[in-house]
Amino acid sequence: MNIDAIKTAYRRYARIYDVVFGPIFHPGRKTIINAMECRPGDNILEVGVGTGLSLPLYPEDVKVTGIDISAEMLEKARQRVELEELNQVEAVLEMDAEAMRFSDNSFDKVVAMYVVSVVPDPVQLVREMSRVCKPEGDIFIANHFRSRNPLLKSAENLLAPLSKLAGFRPDFDLDDFLQKTGLEVVEMRSVNLFGYWKVLRCKNVS
Numbered sequence: 001m002n003i004d005a006i007k008t009a010y011r012r013y014a015r016i017y018d019v020v021f022g023p024i025f026h027p028g029r030k031t032i033i034n035a036m037e038c039r040p041g042d043n044i045l046e047v048g049v050g051t052g053l054s055l056p057l058y059p060e061d062v063k064v065t066g067i068d069i070s071a072e073m074l075e076k077a078r079q080r081v082e083l084e085e086l087n088q089v090e091a092v093l094e095m096d097a098e099a100m101r102f103s104d105n106s107f108d109k110v111v112a113m114y115v116v117s118v119v120p121d122p123v124q125l126v127r128e129m130s131r132v133c134k135p136e137g138d139i140f141i142a143n144h145f146r147s148r149n150p151l152l153k154s155a156e157n158l159l160a161p162l163s164k165l166a167g168f169r170p171d172f173d174l175d176d177f178l179q180k181t182g183l184e185v186v187e188m189r190s191v192n193l194f195g196y197w198k199v200l201r202c203k204n205v206s
């Protein structure tokens, strides 16, 4: 997986993304935003915001910045912000989440929905999320992680070579991810179809 392959995959997905990945991932988006326990005035960063399907779910009294590497996905997000008059959205910016232009300790909460198994370097992504999050802040992650069910695990292993084409890694391992990033999970919930995805609330590790 590299940035060019990701941009190509999401350039292709942008037109159909909401139909294909809208409803199936939506329970997880709602769960994670509830788990964020947003407070009035919270400054929130969503990395890999995509077409902005999550943006209408944020309360009106927070400030949300969304970033993404795909211009085509962001164009859809900008249209949504305008059409739905989402005043809680401060900005929607084209930016690599692995090398963000924000200063240290800028945000109260940083969230990645269905992104950590998509980026080229998930450890660098978490390092950056951690850097821009205030030390007392929280990091939230929704993602599919490799199944512990032997049958599903074999299917995911078979699909792994298609990662580049699909734009995500089906065999992304939770324990390995936590060990490499040093993230400390304080809460974990299963979400979406068959509870196949997880929502994690983590302490900032910076």
Ligand SMILES: C[S@@+](CC[C@H](N)C(=O)[O-])C[C@H]1O[C@@H](n2cnc3c(N)ncnc32)[C@H](O)[C@@H]1O
Residues within 6 Å of the ligand: 006, 010, 021, 025, 029, 047, 048, 049, 050, 051, 052, 053, 054, 067, 068, 069, 070, 073, 095, 096, 097, 098, 112, 113, 114, 115, 118, 119, 120
């Ligand atoms: C599976 S989509 C998830 C979109 C959205 N969060 C949702 O809930 O539907 C993954 C998104 O991550 C973005 N992405 C991948 N690598 C990125 C990077 N390095 N920096 C910023 N965004 C990235 C992709 O362009 C894509 O929009």
